[in-house]
Amino acid sequence: MKRILLFICLVLSAVRFGQAQSLTVEYNIGHGSYQMSEMKDRLKDLALPVVNAQTTDKFPGYVTQDTRIGIEWKRNHAGVLFNYMNTAGKKGVADYSGHCNYELHNKGYKLGAFYRFRLTKEELGIFTFEPYVQLSSGVVLTRGKELYSLFIESAPESSNQSKNKYSGTNIFLEPTFGIKFGLCRNIALNLSVGYEWDAVKEDCQLGNPKSPLPVEVDWSGYRAQAGLVFYLNLKK
Template sequence: MKSRIIMLFVVIGIFVSQSAKAQFFVEYNLGYGTFNMADLKSLLSKDNTVEGLKTTNNFPGYFTHGIHAGFMKGRSSFGINLGYQNTGGQRALEDYSGEYKYQIRAKGYKTALFYRYRLSKADKLSLFAEVAPGAIFNDVNMKSSLYLTASEQSKKDEANLKGINIFVEPALVARYQINKMYLQLHAGYQWSPIKPKLNYNGNKTTVNADWDGLRISLDFVVTLQK
């Protein structure tokens, strides 16, 4: 993991050294994503530990957060993209006799390179095409809890699954300039052609974390002239 991050910075350093008039920029991306999660949805629906269970949360779309940092020269931009996304599902039942909950929460930590090309002339409003290949480091927590009112007894079980997805995210970016700051609308689709099964204590399970879906964000961009 550390070696990959170091390599990303090395590549960026080479790019900078050859770009005398390159402009450094940092973006904060606040967005919304939809997530497929077919395997985890199926796993959640199969839990019938207690009769009468209802699905109260089924891996909905949710807020995403990210940072782009890189350099612009001419029509091209290049750099690294770090991000975070999460979603979850729950089946539950509560009545006079007690309460049962089965929860699955998925977190994805994104590390990627990106390349962006300006399609329109430099102006207040510009349009870009972008592609970002990278990896998603998955952390999936599964938790079940049972509480019986009459005996005041409770039982909890918990497991954490890990795995890494390889993804590519093509996108279109519309940027509006305000002095040295920009506002952006970023719209793309995250697709993982490689989604290995998640691991539990080093052993493969039968499910994967499928983050495929739309990504839309509003970005705040600050630039610094080199």
């Protein structure tokens, strides 16, 4: 939150003193991989009250959505970001006699700021080619659900269900390399590849609320994105 407030002050200062050249709104969609080592260990070590239980999902990579608002001046570009991620882990078994399932659903909401430095700008006919390096930082707010269900066809009275919600906050750093292709004065295509590193991870509490098990939700992993940047020129 302090970073966001600082950025707002910088934006106002840049506009006030005539440095800002463009206001940008950016939307990217991409794919992320997630480390989730302790979450994977939780699935692996969990003993369910049935035989032949298998782990079917191990927190696979999935689609990410990313929105950024910023200002651009000279070779610099800075702003705030919001990013959404989700993944899940599942273990269980199901057949004619019933089913037993254990699931962990994780959603991650990234809030932070970014700084982007343009390495060069080349003209390609009516288009422009702009490679850049970028550093993003902020927090990841984890919101998750732990679900357990047991159903026995021959003894429905023995069926059981439980749900536990958990949350945590991580601090991340994400270096990125990207390229912007200017399509016209007000629109550019953006392509980028980066790596998110969760430098500080807060434990989430799983299991029995009376004796919870602390587990880290580690969103670290590679990020690949593509999207569009829209420009509102602040100088004529």
